[in-house]
Amino acid sequence: MNNNFTAEIVIGLEIHVQLNTKTKLFCGCPSQGSSEPNTRCCPICLGHPGSRPVLNKEALQLAAKFCLAVHSNLASQLIFSRKSYFYPDMSKNFQITQFEEPLGAGGKIFLKSGKEIGLIRAHLEEDPASLSYPLSMKQSSYCLIDYNRSGNPLIEIVTRPELASPEEARDFLNQLISILTYLKIFDVNNGIIKADANISIRESGYIRVEIKNITGFKELEAALISEIARQKQLASEGKKIQQETRGWDSNTNTTHLMRTKETEADYGYIIEPDLPIIDIDTEFKEKLQLEIPELxxxxxxxxxxxxxxxxxxxxxxxxxxxxxxxxxxxxxxxxxxxxxxxxxxxxxxxxxxxxxxxxxxxxxxxxxxxxxxxxxxxxxxxxxxxxxxxxxxxxxxxxxxxxxxNKLEQISDDSELRQFCRKIISENKTAVEDYKSGNDKSLNFLVGQVMKLSKGKASPQMVSELMKEIIK
Amino acid sequence: MIRETKKVLEECKKIQEEYFYFTAICEEEALLQAETANDPLRGLFVSVKDCLCVKGVESAAGSRILKGYQPLFDATVIKRLKDAGAIIIGKTAQDEFGFGSFNTNVGLNVPIPKNPLDRERVTGGSSGGGAGLTRKASFNHVAITESTGGSIESPAAFCGVIGFCPTYGRVSRYGLISYADSLDKIGIMSKKVSEIKPVLEMISGYDQKDATSLRAEVDFTAKTGKFKIGIIKESLTKGVGAEIRKKVQWCINKLKDNGHTVEEVSLPITFAYGIPAYYIISTSEASSNLARFCGLRYGNKTFNVYFAEIRSQHFNEESKRRIILGTFARMAGYRDAYYIKATKVRTKIIQEYKQLFQKYDVLISPTMPVVAPKFSEVKKMTPLENYLMDILTVGPNLAGIPHASIPIGKVNNLPVGLMANTDHLQEGKLLEFLQIIEDLGDDSP
Known part of the structure; x- marks a missing residue:
């Protein structure tokens, strides 16, 4: 537990962004395209025995660009690792990701208010396949696997726990999307952004609750609001908040318990032996730096x-x-x-x-x-x-x-407008008197009458100026 | 070509009945290739270790968990050999996923290959099938095999053939069912030194499908002439059979007689820490490689059968042992002490070899500490005794340097191998040296 916190609410985000490369991270399959299940896959992204990953250099460039744009320290070497866990969406039962040294360390993104949100790391990794259940996860007797997404390039961005409200979290995501689109590394229409959030409140002594798998920034804000309300409610009832992981259900707008025991996840990381370590030299950095536009x-x-x-x-x-x-x-x-x-x-x-x-x-x-x-x-x-x-x-x-x-041009002829004004002044003596005695609204009424007379072709500003001049 | 191929296939079937060198004889494919077989490798028959993917032919790395698996693609090596006109005759027996030094750790219900010189004895492993067949085959044949920690050298020594393992990255591993990716190397077994070069030239060279494959020039000519040879002194201690040491000494004397220089050298780090470093790195990688075999897509049950049940049922004992060992070595809290430390030891071992190669053209040692043991002897060995069989071979495998085992005679009528190592990418020099050894002849009675 971190006792340095003082804010009412403490939020940290872990965000996965799909990079808009043409092909997947480690094979030549298109990363976008046909949505027909299992049509964009090959022995590599299916994890067939004997197949091997080869790095898509474009993904490295895009991810490195992001790191530079958010003032993250670019690693001098690109090292991939295997993160092992068994799950049906994993073609190899390990995910190729970065562990030893992330591509980018540190960095910052500014909120609308000018508040700086620190980044812990940003790294490259492959997306698993997607699972689809005929019913809800618990009710289904089977599940189908679509490997189209398997191997798509992601960057994972981890923030410091420095966001103080759901609005700030939403704004952060907004700023992030702005940066991503400016860098042209994310397809805002087809790309996917997913977030995991950790939230704690002062009343509980900042006991951390993690919410998994929130898609999109409106959902993020809603999930955070709901979770904070839950925590505050518990705190006000004098109940203890547990350290736990919760899932987000966008249909009911509530979070639900996934697991309580937060044992240190053990992924048995080893260095990916099929991908040689790549040196990231200053020349590469300088060249990319030039491609970063004004944000x-x-x-x-x-x-x-x-x-x-x-x-x-x-x-x-x-x-x-x-x-x-x-x-x-x-x-x-x-x-x-x-x-x-x-x-x-x-x-x-x-x-x-x-x-x-x-x-x-x-x-x-x-x-x-x-x-x-x-x-x-x-x-x-x-x-x-x-x-x-x-x-x-x-x-x-x-x-x-x-x-x-369509003869829509405004009457800008001074003399014609003056005629209109005089006509309206003579027909609306009371309003003129009211204006003279200090009622500004009467002027608006008079201008409106001129506008009507001109069939909308007069400029209200000009009419107003003329009115003032004539009445004076 | 077709008539010849049929004859070869008949011979293979006959050998198979007694020795179990094949996991599959691909008759149909071989005859099909015979129709179009072309130069430069026309007339060469190639057997392939089971862990290499051959399109449409069961490729199971000797494991029941991959029973029936037919790859959709040829390994790069296979493609290059087929394109060069060679004929693939079948897949050869191995320890399950390469996990063994005797080819006795075979997959469940997979027969154990027998030594070509004594059927009571092991072939050595893990590439036992390839070595035995190389010894037995009367036709023009090489075996494509693979070494992680000694899987080419051990069976080559026990079966009395040449086992040649090039620099790590020299030959593309695309289509090789992994044991430990940072150590796996594809190599060649043959009866004669001269048979290696043309095949090595065909299978070497950069492959864009393997990110670790080297862009180095493929040229294996060398004219060293008189060699500066280092004999590794740790390999001539008590742990190695006295008769074997005697053979090596005979070899050294002959080399000196022929005008080569032979000096004693030492690899203290390699011999002290090579075995633990090797087993930690190789099992760490192997346990992650084997994770994908969970019954979801490979195996004979449908997907929703619980992974553990499938894995318990279909992996043999040694695979389970290495999965547990490797998973432990990379667990949080232990990985720094084991896995990360082992990778650091490995760097030191590489440096140790590199330093010696500044002074010597080639380093030599016996290949195995014993001659091929009997099956009954192997049964009595503990896993640790088993692992110690690799003491002489793990060094060059960890260093990724080219190395080879070549027969230098017999002890009790069983072959003895000499292992020679050269610096990275010096395959040409290694071949030149092997020719010198081959020319020494054999002092066996």
Whole structure:
């Protein structure tokens, strides 16, 4: 038990991320593709006698990139070990993983708040096969094994127990996914992220409970909330919390006991004799270092510093690589603050509404730049702009031509607008008086009337300015 | 070629009736290969130790737990031999997974091969079938076998043939059913030194399917001429039969007469710690290699039969002993004291050999401390006495250096082997030296 803890809640994570290599970690089978069971396997990932693993160098590069990006110390040698245990999902009844020295030692990832979460290690290993049960695990009389996943490359990332809440854990996973996508080493749509979490609370004197096999970050947050509630409840009833391992059931949103006795797991590690130890030299490190792009957290700082973006806008623009790339193309021609505001409030709103992501967009930066330029120069009203974004979800078109064709251009002619304003002022004497006596809402009413009169083609800002000027 | 092949197969069947050298004679496949057999190895018949995968032919490493297992692929060695025109005639007997020095630790219900010179005696192991057949076969034959700690040298010495084991990594292990991967080496047995080189050239060289295979150039020519020879002094102590020592001495005298230099050398670490280091490393790896044999996919029961039940039923005693030994040696709390320490000892042993090779071309010793014992004698031996039979062979196996056993005469009408070792990748020099020994002849009456 660690008595150095002081926080209310202490959480540590062990996360498995599937790297998006073309082929598996130790054989040439595709790591993605057909979901038909047992179609992506060979004697090596099936563990046939006489077959041998050969390292996929791409997996090493991707994993090493991650280590460098999170400031983890890259090992000078790549050493694989065999972790032995008997389980039907294991083709060899040992897993090739790293034990003697992990690929990356230490490292850190920053949360949204700027809080630093330390990493203990990050290492490469092979995924076991997947088991599928016809009913629940306990009720099934048989189980089927699918070796498609067997041998897929994983990195295991272990954090220090420095997360203080389920929200922080979720944010950590979010930051992690952002880094992984920035590095292009994880396929956010098809790849799998799994986490084991250990949780303890102050009331129990930090007795550690481990939760196994949580998939995805919403699940992680839910599992942690549920487990903390359970522990707090026990503590408030004066009951003892046991050191134990629990499973997570996403259907019932509860954790259940798996085993209590936490004996030191004995995996009988030996060095994998079929894989020679590989030297990781400085040349390899330096070359990879150059391939590491500016990451989200750095981008956020730069957006705020260079473009004076609102911090919330900056974070939203930066967290997702594809959005950040689009944003940076757009601001080459549009005012960054305006672009950020519109992309966050409108583009993402429409995407979320349609349950789509940036990569599903039917248009590219050219259409977006055209649209934002129209807004920037007050050529169209916000309402029109919103409508165009919605239309663009269906198919790509030129916003400029669309505006011209549908005569949606805002009235920017000063004299025409002044006429509208005077007309409304003369028809709404009471509202004018109210405004003069200090009621700002009356101004909004008057502007609204002008907008109506202009059939939405006037710019509310311009009308508002003119109104103030005339009434004065 | 087909007529010749049929004749060879007939002879094999006849030998099998009395000596049990085969686990399988692949008649159909051999005749099929005979139709297309081509140069450069046309006319060569090859037997293969059971632990090497031959596509479509039962490959069980001598174990009942793999009974009926037919690999989907040829081991790289087999593929290269077939492509070169050799004909594979069958799989040869071995100790279960290679766990033995006499070929008496066979799998359950597997017959024990008999010594070609005295059927009361063992062939040596674990490659007993290959050695016996090499001695008995009247046709153009080599045996492809495998050594982890002496499995080529021991039976070669006991059966009176040449057993040649190249540098670790020289020959691809792809398709070799593992005993201990960091020690396993595929080698060749033959009657004559000259038969080794053409086959060795065929099977050597880098293979992308084996990450430990070496990219070194395949060239086995050497012109050392006069050799600087080190005779390992620890191998001429009381533990080795007096008659055997006498034979080796005869050999040394002859070599000196022929103008070679022979000096006494010492390998203190190897002889003090070689056996424990070898048994710890090899069983640690072996126990993990055997884990996959759990009845889930290999074996004659369906998958949901409890692993332990299957393993208890189908592994023989020595396999169980090595699984337990190896699992213990790598257990948390013990692994630093045993497994990790053994790997460090191994590094020291390699250094010890390397140092001697700075001064000597070849190091020699007797191959085995005894001549082939009787089955009844082996039965009386304790496991430890059994393991001590490897005292002379574990050194080069741990060091991964090329080594070979070659007959140098007989004691009580039973063959004695001389073991020669050269530095890493010096197979050419080793072959040159073996030729010198072969040319010395035999002083036996």
């Amino acid at each position: 989200a957290q750095e981008k956020i700082k730069r957006y705020i510093r260079t473009y004076q973006l609102d911090p919330v806008d900056a974070e939203v623009m930066a967290m997702e690589l594809e959005l950040a790339e689009l944003f940076e193309k757009v601001i080459a021609q549009v005012k960054p603050q305006l672009a950020a505001k519109w992309m966050r409030k409108e583009l993402l709103r429409v995407l979320n509404y349609n349950k789509k992501s940036i990569r599903d967009l039917k248009f590219n930066e050219l259409e977006l730049i055209e649209l934002l330029t129209l807004i920037e120069h007050h050529k169209i009203s916000d309402t029109t702009a919103q409508k165009i974004i919605e239309e663009l979800m269906v198919k790509a078109f030129s916003p400029k031509e669309y505006v011209a064709k």
